[in-house]
Amino acid sequence: MDARSSDGRSRKHFSRDLVEFLIVGGASLLAIFYIIPAQTVSAPTFGLSATMLPMVCAAAIGLLAAVKFVLSILVGSDSAPVGVAGLGTVVAIFASTVIGIVAIDHIGLIAGGTLLVVLTSLAVGMRHPAELVKMAVGGAGLLFLIDWSGL
Amino acid sequence: MEMLLLGASDALTLTALVAVFGGILLGYGVGVLPGLSRPAALAVAVPITYAMTPIAAIAFLVGVTKASAAGGATGAILLNTPGEPSSAATTFDGYPLARKGQATRALKVALFASVFGDMVSTLVLICMAAPLAHFALQMGPVEMTSVMIFALTFIAALSGDSMIRGLIAGILGLLLSTIGLDPETATPRFTFGQIELFDGIPLTAATVGMLALTEMLKQAQLYSVNRNGKTELTSFADETNKTLSWPDVRRVAPTAVRSTGIGIAAGIIPGLGPTIGAFLSYAISERFAGKGDEYRKGDLKGVVATEAADNAVLPASLIPLFAIGLPGSVSAAILVSAFMLHGVQPGPLIFEQHPRLIYGIYISMLVASLFMLVVGRVGLTFFALITKVPVRVIIPFVVLFCTVGTYLERDTVFSVFLMLGMGVFGLVMQRYGYSVITFLIGFVIGPYFELSLRQALIVTNHDLTKVLDHPIAMGFLVLTVGATLVFLAPLLMRRKV
Numbered sequence: 001m002d003a004r005s006s007d008g009r010s011r012k013h014f015s016r017d018l019v020e021f022l023i024v025g026g027a028s029l030l031a032i033f034y035i036i037p038a039q040t041v042s043a044p045t046f047g048l049s050a051t052m053l054p055m056v057c058a059a060a061i062g063l064l065a066a067v068k069f070v071l072s073i074l075v076g077s078d079s080a081p082v083g084v085a086g087l088g089t090v091v092a093i094f095a096s097t098v099i100g101i102v103a104i105d106h107i108g109l110i111a112g113g114t115l116l117v118v119l120t121s122l123a124v125g126m127r128h129p130a131e132l133v134k135m136a137v138g139g140a141g142l143l144f145l146i147d148w149s150g151l
Numbered sequence: 152m153e154m155l156l157l158g159a160s161d162a163l164t165l166t167a168l169v170a171v172f173g174g175i176l177l178g179y180g181v182g183v184l185p186g187l188s189r190p191a192a193l194a195v196a197v198p199i200t201y202a203m204t205p206i207a208a209i210a211f212l213v214g215v216t217k218a219s220a221a222g223g224a225t226g227a228i229l230l231n232t233p234g235e236p237s238s239a240a241t242t243f244d245g246y247p248l249a250r251k252g253q254a255t256r257a258l259k260v261a262l263f264a265s266v267f268g269d270m271v272s273t274l275v276l277i278c279m280a281a282p283l284a285h286f287a288l289q290m291g292p293v294e295m296t297s298v299m300i301f302a303l304t305f306i307a308a309l310s311g312d313s314m315i316r317g318l319i320a321g322i323l324g325l326l327l328s329t330i331g332l333d334p335e336t337a338t339p340r341f342t343f344g345q346i347e348l349f350d351g352i353p354l355t356a357a358t359v360g361m362l363a364l365t366e367m368l369k370q371a372q373l374y375s376v377n378r379n380g381k382t383e384l385t386s387f388a389d390e391t392n393k394t395l396s397w398p399d400v401r402r403v404a405p406t407a408v409r410s411t412g413i414g415i416a417a418g419i420i421p422g423l424g425p426t427i428g429a430f431l432s433y434a435i436s437e438r439f440a441g442k443g444d445e446y447r448k449g450d451l452k453g454v455v456a457t458e459a460a461d462n463a464v465l466p467a468s469l470i471p472l473f474a475i476g477l478p479g480s481v482s483a484a485i486l487v488s489a490f491m492l493h494g495v496q497p498g499p500l501i502f503e504q505h506p507r508l509i510y511g512i513y514i515s516m517l518v519a520s521l522f523m524l525v526v527g528r529v530g531l532t533f534f535a536l537i538t539k540v541p542v543r544v545i546i547p548f549v550v551l552f553c554t555v556g557t558y559l560e561r562d563t564v565f566s567v568f569l570m571l572g573m574g575v576f577g578l579v580m581q582r583y584g585y586s587v588i589t590f591l592i593g594f595v596i597g598p599y600f601e602l603s604l605r606q607a608l609i610v611t612n613h614d615l616t617k618v619l620d621h622p623i624a625m626g627f628l629v630l631t632v633g634a635t636l637v638f639l640a641p642l643l644m645r646r647k648v
Binding site: 020024031035036039040041043045046047048050053054057058060061064065067068071078079085086087088089090093094097098100101102104105109113116117120121123124125126135138139142143146 | 313315316318319322323325326329333335336338339340341342343367368371372373374375376542543544546547548550551554555558559564567568571575578583584601604605606608609
């Protein structure tokens with residue numbers, strides 16, 4: 001391993017560790033100074049105030065993020081590379097699930113759930129009409145059983 | 152002896168046996184499907200038992216409860232989809248085992264561990280209800296807080312390769328568990344004006360989303376990358392060995408015994424429940440891992456640890472119920488309504504007023520364990536066929552189960568969107584090295600911890616020195632310090648955080 005590639009990898013890891021620290025640390029500061037005060041109600045209590053545990057947790061997270069970042073500089077980073085290949089399928093499944101959930105709410109469990117199965121099948125790459133029909137029939141059958149059971 | 156024989160004669164009638172069998176079948180179905188929770192199934196089943204005899208009614212409900220605990224493991228192992236929150240810990244090793252082509256072995260060991268934990272706990276109930284109930288009475292808020300602190304130390308133990316990231320994830324789980332109404336003042340906390348969040352993030356949404364849906368999103372990503380037009384991809388390697396050998400049984404036996412003990416303790420102590428029992432048992436078992444053990448990569452011991460504990464909880468939770476009328480779990484609390492529906496008041500007098508019924512229930516519980524073994528053994532042969540199904544067929548159906556299961560639990564799409572959000576969040580966490588396991592531990596334990604801490608502070612009037620007056624609490628705190636040192640020492644020596 002030559003010095004140039006080692007430096008390049010170190011810079012990449014440092015960037016990633018810095019971004020991680022900024023996100024996690026920033027989120028904990030946002031929680032401490034804005035979200036927790038805005039989203040809790042001050043009321044007299046006998047035991048613990050409503051903000052105590054959330055504040056302690058947020059502060060602990062911020063502190064740990066800072067420690068992690070400092071250690072990554074002093075001892076070395078343990079961040080593994082993260083690839084983006086295949087994320088399109090993940091997004092497609094997410095979108096099809098959202099549509100399916102809305103469909104369940106508007107057109108009912110059986111019809112909406114069947115649509116969810118078909119859309120998710122398309123998202124993972126099924127294209128053959130016969131396969132899609134089988135998936136739809138299977139999904140509809142299962143949903144009918146669940147609906148009929150009354151659970 | 153006469154009452155025992157009379158009780159046995161009641162429990163072994165055809166009606167009672169059919170009731171137990173029916174309860175087992177219903178329980179398995181409820182356990183396998185996520186979102187169909189055990190307490191909900193019990194609540195629906197109680198009115199059904201109105202026309203039954205008391206022994207048949209209780210036997211039916213006990214069957215439902217026992218089998219749902221065992222059935223929850225099936226989805227956890229095969230699809231990384233825990234049917235019950237208490238089966239979430241079974242996914243840690245069960246699913247990796249299935250991926251390695253050992254699904255049938257995992258299902259078998261889960262079933263045997265379930266039956267073992269269940270039967271031993273039932274025998275403990277039969278023999279030691281009274282003295283153990285006395286111990287349950289000693290557990291006040293101070294003791295419960297110390298137990299919760301002890302449980303939280305396992306967040307460090309289960310952090311995996313990066314302890315700091317694991318701790319961050321665990322504390323984040325603790326933080327998100329505070330969403331909802333403040334337990335003391337009933338004022339909204341982090342609800343952002345959403346009434347649906349008044350009860351917090353549903354446990355089903357968190358476990359199903361972060362375990363099952365996250366796994367399906369990961370599988371979809373891998374499938375997309377590795378897609379091969381010539382061969383059909385499955386999530387699982389081919390099964391070359393489906394048998395559970397005697398060396399396997401001998402290897403996991405100590406884990407089963409230890410985990411059953413942990414499950415019994417979790418059942419006796421009111422408020423802990425099977426979910427915490429299963430997680431605790433897994434964490435403790437992992438700490439006792441020996442050479443060659445591969446927790447979280449697919450080890451039979453990991454499955455045994457959770458299933459034995461999970462199934463040991465219910466019979467043990469009946470100990471305080473029978474002895475002092477105090478239910479040790481939500482399921483036991485629902486059984487109280489069933490008892491009262493049939494004119495039986497749980498409590499210390501139950502042994503004097505209804506001895507024949509009590510012995511009949513004991514025998515029915517043992518019969519239910521045997522039926523669970525038979526039904527589970529027959530069923531797993533069919534369940535294991537799921538491993539042959541291509542991943543592109545599995546993914547849509549698991550996504551459907553996740554969605555429908557979450558929807559059925561709360562009957563709102565809000566909780567389903569929460570589940571979806573948790574699924575995506577879990578995927579992001581895993582990609583960047585944050586442990587979903589520690590997050591879920593913090594999330595599950597959080598509400599119990601905060602409530603017991605508040606109660607403890609009220610009881611002691613904010614005077615920490617009064618903890619010294621509680622020997623059980625002091626014992627757990629000492630264990631906590633010891634456990635923390637044990638967990639931190641090897642990690643600090645490796646200088647890997």
